[in-house]
Amino acid sequence: MNWDAVYMIVGLPELGWQPCRVLDVSLxxxxxxxxxxxxxxxxxxxxxxxxxxPDVARAVLELRVxxxxxxxxxxxxxxxxxx
Numbered sequence: 001m002n003w004d005a006v007y008m009i010v011g012l013p014e015l016g017w018q019p020c021r022v023l024d025v026s027l028x029x030x031x032x033x034x035x036x037x038x039x040x041x042x043x044x045x046x047x048x049x050x051x052x053x054p055d056v057a058r059a060v061l062e063l064r065v066x067x068x069x070x071x072x073x074x075x076x077x078x079x080x081x082x083x
Contacts, residue, residue: 001025005051007032009039010064022051029068 001024006017018036032049051061 003051005032005049007034007036007050008048010046010048011042012039015039017050020049022049030065032065 001022003022005020005022007020008017009015015037018034020035021033022030023033024031030049045067047065047067049063049065053059053061
């Protein structure tokens, strides 16, 4: 899939939209790589993902998701599974 998208952490709108990549989506969840500022534990479970289609038939998909599992990468990125 490899969609370039952005995300915002619910409860921390002051951090704004940060980059992410949607790797896989299904009816049961998604795998997303997050970049940007790492929040403290109080705010790292729920966020919004926004994807804009880059082609002529522009469309915007915005999802509110909850992280079910998180794996931290060594390059300041996070791989998450959400539903």
